Amino acid sequence: MDELRPEITERAMRLGSDESLAAIVARPVVETGLPAVVILNTGVAHRVGHHRKFVALSRRLARSGHTVVRFDFPGLGDSSDITGDGALLDANLAAIRDVVDWVERTFAIRRFVMVGLCSGADQSIIYASKDKRVTGAVLLDPSVPRTRRYYMIDLYRRIISRSIWINFLSGRGFFWTRMRRLTGKGEMTAVKRGQFSRPNLESPEAIAFLEGVYQGAIDNDARLLAVFTAGPDYQHNYREQILEALPKVRFGKRISLHFLKDCDHTFMRESKREYLYALIADWLQSQFPGREPAAPVPGPESTMESVEF
Structure with missing residues (x-):
């Protein structure tokens, strides 16, 4: 485990109405008033992320003044199994809302930034279109239709x-x-x-859905950082593809685009992960520079448990 500096705290929590969600909460010692950051699972990967990148990212952002929550979706990692017969996406979106509600209630933070890779990016933008408390989203290799x-x-x-x-x-x-x-x-x-199992993102229905959620997030005043790598070259291969693939979305100046042509999908190389951490931290600072004092808030209300960070 990385050595923790004294200016942040890190705690294992159980969140949600039934405390079914396993989470790690990293916080600065001094309140800053900056948005909280919620990091989502990538596919079936544990909340630490590939190569433990979400561990390093959360600690770096906490040292920059953000409250950061990494958690496992229902049925993944240390979270409890999914109950009921509802759609998986609905269960995950409900889990995100539980986490956001808990952070707001516990720390009086009312602005949030979603972070996700691949499916985590897709669920980040979908949730951002539904909750006006989300003021930003960091999308790493989100699903994008192919273009001419x-x-x-x-x-x-x-x-x-x-x-x-x-x-x-x-x-x-x-x-x-x-x-x-x-x-x-x-x-x-x-x-x-x-090749024969990937969803058809070029179908009119898929494009309309993606345009709807992206425009919904923009309408909710969310700012977007989209980072594409050369890993999924079967799906995207240039920086502006999302703009041309979703022409009806009025992105304006609310999206920052980056294409890392020499980087793989999971950021295997440490140098690429360090570049990503700096990119996200710099973007957050540029979009949310204020450090207004926050009102005193009570400590976490959920129980702690001993789990691997």
């Missing part, structure tokens, strides 16, 4: 790729795998990257 420009860049990348030509001439790679499947000589399971 995307396909042009992808085609050029394939044309100049030596490995793709070697695979093509030797009868390997996605093209020949697909041809064998179409002619009944191959198995669909051989297709890489789940």
Whole structure:
């Protein structure tokens, strides 16, 4: 575990109406009045994040004056199993609201910034469209429809790729795998990257849904930081893709875009994680610079438990 400095505290909590959500709350010792940061799970990953990046990020942001909550969605990590037969997304959105409500009630913080990678980014923007207390969202590789420009860049990348030509001439790679499947000589399971299981983000229904949630977040006065990496190159491959893919959204100056073409999806390299931490911290400082004194608030009301941070 990283060495904690004395200017922040970090506690393991049980949150929610039935205390079913396992969470870690990192806070500055001195109240600052800055927005709280809520970090969401990535897929089925534990709240620490890949390579423990959410642990390091939460401590860094806490030292900058933010109250930061990392928690596990129902059924993940140390949180209790999901109950009922409702949709998973609805259960997760309800869990986010439980956490936001608890932070507001406990620390008198009324502004929030969501942080998420991949599915966590998607759920961040969906929740931001539903709760006006969310004043910002950090979206790491969110789902974005592919565009005409995307396909042009992808085609050029394939044309100049030596490995793709070697695979093509030797009868390997996605093209020949697909041809064998179409002619009944191959198995669909051989297709890489789940090509036949990804949702169709280019459908009119998907685009309309995404435009609705992004515009909803903008209408709620939320500011967005969107960071794209080269990892999911099957889904996005240039910086402005989200703007061209969702043309009806009036982003204006409320979105900051970054494309890290030499970074993988999970930020495996420590140098890339450090760059990400600095990028998020700088963006938060630029968007929420005030450090107004907050009113005294009571301590956490939920029980503590011994869990791995």
